[in-house]
Every structure is written in structure tokens, then in C-alpha cells.
Amino acid sequence: MSLFLHLYVITPPTLSGIITSMFSTSSQLKYWTFNGETELAELRKEANQRFIQEHESSISIEKQAKYFLTPGEEKLLIRHFEFILREFCVRFLPPMPKYVLGTALTYFKRFYVHNSVMDYHPRDIMLTSVYLASKVEEFNVNISQFVGNLKGDRDKFASIILGFELLLMDKLHYHLTVHNPFRPLEGFFIDLKTKFKGVEDVEKLRKGAEEFLDKSLATDACLLFSPSQLALAAVLSSGTKESMNLESYVTGVLLKGANEDEMRKTVYQIKRIRYIVKNQEPLQRDQIGHIQKKLEQCRNQENNPESEIYKRKLDEMFEEEEELQSKKRARMEEAQKKEEQLLLGK
Amino acid sequence: MSRLCHDSGENAYEEVAVIGNGAYGTVWKARDLKNDGQFVAMKKIRIQNTEEGMPMSAIREIALLRQLEGHEHPNIVRLLDVRTHSQANSEISLILVFEYIDQDLSTYLERCPNPGLGPDKIRDIMLQLLKGVDFLHSNRIVHRDLKPQNILVTSQGRLKLADFGLARVYGFQMALTQVVVTLWYRAPEVILQAQYATPVDMWSCGCIFAELYTRRPLFCGQSDIDQLIKIFEMLGRPPEVDWPENVSLPWSSFKAYPSQPITKYIPELDPMAKDLLENLLKFNPHQRISAKNALNHQYLRDEIDDIQTSSPSSVSESNSSDGRSDTPVSK
Numbered sequence: 001m002s003l004f005l006h007l008y009v010i011t012p013p014t015l016s017g018i019i020t021s022m023f024s025t026s027s028q029l030k031y032w033t034f035n036g037e038t039e040l041a042e043l044r045k046e047a048n049q050r051f052i053q054e055h056e057s058s059i060s061i062e063k064q065a066k067y068f069l070t071p072g073e074e075k076l077l078i079r080h081f082e083f084i085l086r087e088f089c090v091r092f093l094p095p096m097p098k099y100v101l102g103t104a105l106t107y108f109k110r111f112y113v114h115n116s117v118m119d120y121h122p123r124d125i126m127l128t129s130v131y132l133a134s135k136v137e138e139f140n141v142n143i144s145q146f147v148g149n150l151k152g153d154r155d156k157f158a159s160i161i162l163g164f165e166l167l168l169m170d171k172l173h174y175h176l177t178v179h180n181p182f183r184p185l186e187g188f189f190i191d192l193k194t195k196f197k198g199v200e201d202v203e204k205l206r207k208g209a210e211e212f213l214d215k216s217l218a219t220d221a222c223l224l225f226s227p228s229q230l231a232l233a234a235v236l237s238s239g240t241k242e243s244m245n246l247e248s249y250v251t252g253v254l255l256k257g258a259n260e261d262e263m264r265k266t267v268y269q270i271k272r273i274r275y276i277v278k279n280q281e282p283l284q285r286d287q288i289g290h291i292q293k294k295l296e297q298c299r300n301q302e303n304n305p306e307s308e309i310y311k312r313k314l315d316e317m318f319e320e321e322e323e324l325q326s327k328k329r330a331r332m333e334e335a336q337k338k339e340e341q342l343l344l345g346k
Numbered sequence: 347m348s349r350l351c352h353d354s355g356e357n358a359y360e361e362v363a364v365i366g367n368g369a370y371g372t373v374w375k376a377r378d379l380k381n382d383g384q385f386v387a388m389k390k391i392r393i394q395n396t397e398e399g400m401p402m403s404a405i406r407e408i409a410l411l412r413q414l415e416g417h418e419h420p421n422i423v424r425l426l427d428v429r430t431h432s433q434a435n436s437e438i439s440l441i442l443v444f445e446y447i448d449q450d451l452s453t454y455l456e457r458c459p460n461p462g463l464g465p466d467k468i469r470d471i472m473l474q475l476l477k478g479v480d481f482l483h484s485n486r487i488v489h490r491d492l493k494p495q496n497i498l499v500t501s502q503g504r505l506k507l508a509d510f511g512l513a514r515v516y517g518f519q520m521a522l523t524q525v526v527v528t529l530w531y532r533a534p535e536v537i538l539q540a541q542y543a544t545p546v547d548m549w550s551c552g553c554i555f556a557e558l559y560t561r562r563p564l565f566c567g568q569s570d571i572d573q574l575i576k577i578f579e580m581l582g583r584p585p586e587v588d589w590p591e592n593v594s595l596p597w598s599s600f601k602a603y604p605s606q607p608i609t610k611y612i613p614e615l616d617p618m619a620k621d622l623l624e625n626l627l628k629f630n631p632h633q634r635i636s637a638k639n640a641l642n643h644q645y646l647r648d649e650i651d652d653i654q655t656s657s658p659s660s661v662s663e664s665n666s667s668d669g670r671s672d673t674p675v676s677k
Contacts, residue, residue: 027416135402136409143398165399166430166438169408174428176409 023226027175032110034223037276043113045071051116055300068298073291074117079218080288081122082108086217089130092149096139102180104133106222111171113223119300120164127157128164136176160305181213181222184231192235196249199239208238216277225273229266233273358427359388359443371439375446378426385446386426393438400438408440414485421478423447423498423508447506451494451554455561465616468558472622473646474505475551480637482510483544490542492550493531494557529573530563535631537570540590545631548640552626555619559612571595577629578603580611584629618645 023029034040048071052064059067069077085108089101107129112122127150134141143161147154169176192202199205212234216222221230232254239246255263301307359376362385366373371391377383393404408428415425427443451471455463463471475497482489489510496509533549535542556564565580567573574595578584582605589597608623609615615623622645625635640646 027412030416131399132405135399135405138402138406140402162399166432169400169405170430174408174412176405177413 023179023228026177026179027173028177028179029226031173031175032106032223033226034113036224037220040113040220040223041071044074047112047114047116048074048118051118051300055118055298067294069116069118069291069294073287073294074112076284076287077117077122077291077295078109078112079283080285081126082218083283085126085130088126088149092130094141096134097137098182099180100130100133100137100139102182102217102222103137103178104130105217106178106180107133107168107172109220109223111168115171118295118298120167120303121295121299124160124164124305125168128161128168131161132165132168132176133178136178156306163305179227181216181227181230181234184228185209185213185234187228188231188235191253192246192249195253198248199244199246204242205235205238205244208241209234212237212277215280216273219276219280221273221276224276225269229269230273233270233277236270237274237277359386361388376443378443385448387444387446389442389444391440391442393440395436395438404440410485410487411442414487417481419478419481421474421505421507422481423506444508447498447500449499449501451497451499451505454499455494455557458561462561463558465614465619468555468619469646470503471505471558472551472555473641475507475554476637476640476646478505478507479547479551480641482507483547483637488542488544489547489550490536491531492547492554493528494554495528497554529567529570530565532573533631534574534577534584534629535590537573538590538593538595540593542631544636545634548626548634548637549631551637551640552623555623555626556608556612559614564611574600580606580608581627581629582606588630618643621645 034043048069052068055068056064082105085105086101089096089104108122108126111120111125111129131143131146133139134146143158144154147157147161150157189202189206192199192205209231213230216230216234225233232250236246236250250267251263255266258266301309302313304310358378358380360379360383361374361376363375364372365375365387366389371389374388374390376386376388378386393400411425412428414422418424424445425442426445427441429441429443431439431441479489479492487510489507491509492507496507498506498508500506529537531550531553533542533546536546553564565573565576567576578600583597583600583603586597608620608627612623622635622640622643625643626640628634635643
């Protein structure tokens with residue numbers, strides 16, 4: 001994985017210090033950048049299987065396929081909710097910066113690499129992802145402002161979001177800093193303006209590049225590539241659209257001094273990104289209704305804030321907690337007493 | 347607000363003993379049951395849950411600690427794990443699991459036999475201390491409470507900074523040596539409650555530097571004013587232009603102490619060390635040397651050059667300070 005990244009090569013020198021040093025040691029690279037779509041598909045399938053194994057006992061084998069969601073159905077539903085998440089952020093008031101959306105979407109995608117939608121409903125995780133991203137990115141909105149952007153029972157949504165906040169952080173292993181491609185994109189613009197003479201109006205590239213990054217959000221690209229690779233692919237894609245030749249920028253400025261192998265790998269990665277972004281499958285909305293109906297049947301009711309079992313579990317948890325605490329207190333008092341006795345020589 | 351939280355409990359760790367206490371929580375020595383029962387330091391911090399969920403400041407601090415950990419800086423204590431635990435409806439307990447190191451610089455100095463550390467060891471300690479501080483500053487973190495009690499020393503002599511970030515925000519520490527909150531390492535601008543930034547840590551480094559020679563604290567004030575008097579008795583009262591604005595203690599309330607040569611207090615100080623120490627103990631924070639510049643100071647430069655010629659692997663370490671902001675701001 002790290003072989004392919006070669007960040008020091010593909011980051012524009014003006015920003016190399018900042019981006020390289022921050023990303024190359026980041027948890028994003030270490031824990032949340034995967035080898036390829038195959039690995040992602042494998043992990044998601046495992047999450048799906050794990051859920052089914054844990055809950056199959058009550059269902060006969062024949063009925064299982066009909067009862068539980070397949071990995072394919074999970075994927076469709078996740079993509080559907082990613083779409084809703086993006087729409088929600090774009091329409092959010094007050095206007096939400098792009099990087100909040102980027103961070104929220106990254107949380108959402110990371111969460112469902114290791115968890116099944118049958119365990120945690122994507123609507124709950126989607127809302128919580130955006131709320132948590134707002135906090136981490138210092139986009140100041142309070143919870144009532146936040147749910148004010150939603151239609152329906154706002155108190156219920158607020159309680160869902162606050163109920164899943166800790167769980168989401170935990171499942172993300174508290175790796176909450178996300179490196180988005182928006183900043184490296186600005187870096188490339190600066191680099192092109194200052195170091196490359198081949199393009200007259202660099203700003204012409206902006207629209208196409210930003211559109212490319214927007215499109216990339218609908219794919220798994222942020223789980224597979226570094227932010228600067230994504231930004232470079234965006235710039236190059238925009239260059240093609242505007243019939244600007246940026247090849248000499250890549251070979252002569254950006255990768256100057258790189259060996260052939262590094263050059264080849266970078267070009268290959270950029271090609272992969274452009275392919276993935278260009279060839280994404282359309283959302284299949286007609287199937288979503290059916291999948292959601294199925295989900296209502298097979299989802300884990302213990303994680304459904306509206307279910308009786310959830311409420312009961314919550315009560316039990318707090319009772320247990322109290323019990324545990326009082327036991328612990330007793331134990332400590334006992335130990336202290338013993339110590340005192342020893343000290344006093346009784 | 348109620349929340350369900352799975353497998354984020356404390357079952358993976360077994361508490362052995364309390365090693366620290368504070369207003370916001372407790373530090374435990376514990377066993378990591380997943381890793382052959384090796385010892386860890388487990389800080390439990392109580393965070394008041396709000397109507398907004400976990401406070402933004404706490405979440406951002408957790409994100410920052412996690413992000414810092416990615417660097418695995420050799421002079422920063424390892425953060426091994428983060429967990430949360432809902433305790434009651436209004437409280438979250440955040441559990442930070444650190445590597446356990448059973449010696450701090452304070453005990454290290456106490457255990458050091460006469461005649462003391464010797465110049466080479468002192469230089470090695472200063473180099474490690476400044477590298478750790480430089481790393482924090484380049485990540486825009488002001489430690490604010492550097493002192494021998496929260497500088498840990500491994501059995502191999504590796505220095506590691508602890509108790510910064512969230513631990514500091516929530517005001518308690520993993521101090522192995524139990525001491526009352528001490529003023530002794532506080533920069534004058536902190537005592538005067540003026541604006542402060544990264545230079546406050548450099549002042550503390552200066553106090554610690556002197557202590558490495560003498561094995562006793564440099565300025566042992568009994569109160570805020572006494573602390574300032576102790577400082578001025580040695581360094582002289584600063585010129586009025588250097589006095590911070592809008593502080594409650596006026597410059598004129600202090601006597602015009604003349605400055606004393608620092609070598610009177612530490613006779614064995616060589617000229618390079620003396621120059622660095624004087625630059626660390628500048629009253630005016632703008633004139634105080636930065637961690638980055640201190641690492642480039644001739645006193646340490648020789649050391650770095652020595653290491654660089656003998657082991658190439660350390661080169662990247664000492665040069666790893668690229669690309670950070672030169673003007674870190676106080677958090």
C-alpha cells in the first residue's frame with residue numbers, strides 16, 4: 001500500500017511540508033487507506049456475514065437469503081444514504097463548508113467498512129456522522145439548529161444523534177482527523193501558478209477540478225487514495241476537459257527528479273482514480289424501498305432507538321453500572337481499611 | 347442524554363493501583379489483559395455531557411491526541427488506546443490508555459548519585475526534552491505545565507513528555523511524584539496572567555535545564571509574587587518596556603534587583619550552555635528562544651553533529667521539523 005503512495009513525489013513542493021508530514025504519519029493512511037476495491041468488498045462481506053451468523057439461529061437456512069440483506073443490497077443502501085448525506089450537507093443552513101461534508105462522508109464510509117447496516121441503521125449513522133464532523137471541523141451549530149435542518153420529529157432525531165455519538169467515535173477508533181482533498185487542490189493551483197508556465201489561466205481549471213472532487217465523493221476513492229492523489233487527478237481531469245496540456249507540469253515540475261518507477265506508479269494511481277470516478281454505477285432508487293422494508297425486519301433491534309428492547313437494555317445498563325460502582329467502592333474501602341490496619345499495626 | 351455503548355468498557359484492563367488524582371478523574375496503574383497483562387497508565391477523565399453531546403473542545407482534543415500519536419514521536423508518551431464509557435446520564439468517562447513508565451525526571455534526579463549527571467548526560471536530556479517540546483509546538487500545542495514530574499524517563503534513559511493536551515485541559519496529571527501544583531516552572535507571563543503562547547514552555551525548559559546541574563529547583567516561590575521576586579533576584583528586574591500590558595501587578599511594585607551572573611549559581615556551566623540557558627530564561631517571551639532554534643543552538647548542535655556522524659538514522663529525526671508553522675499559537 002505505502003509503495004503506491006509516494007506522497008513526497010506527488011505533493012506540490014509549496015505545500016509538501018504541511019501535507020506530507022501530516023498525511024504520511026496519519027491514522028488515515030495507517031488504518032483507513034485500503035489496497036483496493038477487492039479488499040473493501042471483502043471487509044464489507046465479512047461484516048455482513050458476521051451479522052448473519054450472530055442472528056441466524058432464529059431463522060431457517062432457506063429463509064436466510066430472503067430475510068437478511070445481501071452484501072450487494074447493503075452497498076446499494078449505503079450509497080443511497082451517502083447521496084442523502086451529501087444533499088443534506090449541501091442544503092444545510094447556515095451554509096456548511098465543503099470539508100465538513102468531506103469529513104462526514106468519510107466517517108460514514110469508514111463506519112460501514114466494518115459494520116453492517118443491519119446492525120446500525122444508515123440513517124442514524126449518517127446524521128451522527130454529520131454532527132460529529134461539524135464538531136471536529138469546528139463548524140459551530142448547536143443540536144437544535146442542526147435538527148432544524150431536518151423534517152419530521154426533531155426531538156427524536158436529536159436524541160438519536162446524541163445517542164450514537166459515542167458509539168460512532170468508538171467505531172472510528174477515535175481517529176477523527178480526516179485529511180480531505182480540498183486543501184491539496186488549492187496547493188496544486190498555487191503550484192501551477194508559480195512554477196508552471198504552460199498554462200495561462202490556471203483558474204479555468206478550478207470548476208472542472210471541483211466538480212471532479214464532488215463526483216469522487218460518491219465513490220470509495222477516499223478509502224483508497226491519498227488526498228493529494230485525488231486532488232492531482234482532479235486537476236488533470238479538468239485539464240483534459242479544458243484541452244490544457246498538463247503533462248509537462250507532471251513530468252517536468254511535480255515529478256521532477258523522480259525515478260521511472262515512481263513516475264509509473266503515480267500515473268497508474270491517477271488513472272485508477274479517474275476510472276473509478278468516471279465509471280460509477282448510477283444509484284438504483286427503485287430498489288431502495290424494497291431493501292428498506294427488508295431491513296426493518298432483519299435489523300438489530302437492540303440498536304434501534306425506537307424499539308422496546310433498546311430502551312430496556314438502556315435501563316439495565318444503568319442499573320448494572322450502579323451496581324458495579326458500589327461494588328468497586330466497597331472493594332476500595334476494604335483495601336484502604338487493610339492498609340490502615342497494616343500501617344497502624346493493628 | 348442516554349447512550350448505548352458496546353465493548354468500550356474497561357474489561358480489557360485491570361486496575362492495579364491509583365497513581366494520581368485530580369478534579370476531573372483518576373490515573374490508574376493497570377494491566378492490559380490483551381497484551382500479556384503488561385502495565386499501562388490509564389487515565390479516566392470525567393467529561394460532563396451536555397445537551398449538545400460531548401463538548402466540542404473535548405472531541406477536538408481527542409482527535410488531536412490521536413493524530414499526534416500517528417507520529418510515534420520518541421519523546422512523547424505513547425497513547426495506546428482511547429475508550430469511552432457512559433457512567434450516568436450526565437457524565438461520560440473518557441479513558442486514555444498510555445504506556446506505563448515508572449520513573450519521572452524528578453525521581454531520576456533524586457536517585458542520581460553524587461556528583462550529579464555530568465555534562466554529556468545533561469546535554470542528552472536537554473536534546474530529548476527540546477525535541478519533544480518542538481514536536482508539540484509544531485503541532486500547535488502548548489504544554490503549559492512542563493516540570494520534572496511530568497517528564498517521564500524510561501529505564502533506557504529515553505525522555506517522554508506526558509500530561510499535555512486533554513490531560514492538561516482537564517487539569518490533572520499522571521505525576522508519579524505527588525506534589526502540590528507548583529509555580530516553580532511557570533513563566534513570568536503565566537504568573538502575571540498576561541497572554542501566553544509557546545514561549546511559556548521554553549521558560550520551563552530553562553528552569554529544568556538549571557535543575558539538571560544542581561538537582562534542585564531553580565526558583566522555589568511560595569506564592570505568585572514570591573515566585574516573581576525569586577526570578578528577579580537572580581535575573582534582575584526586567585526593563586519596564588518588557589512588562590506586559592494590562593496586568594494587575596505593576597512593574598513599579600518590584601524592587602530594582604540587579605541581575606546576578608548565572609554561573610554564580612551553577613559554576614560548572616560551560617559558555618555554550620550558559621548562552622542557551624540565558625536565552626531560555628529571557629523575561630520577554632518574544633526574546634525567548636524557540637524550541638526549534640534551541641535545537642539549532644551550538645550547545646546542542648555539537649551533540650547533533652556527533653550523532654549524525656555516528657548514526658545516520660538520527661539524521662532524519664533531528665530534521666523532521668519541516669513544514670510546520672513557525673509561530674504556533676496558544677490553544
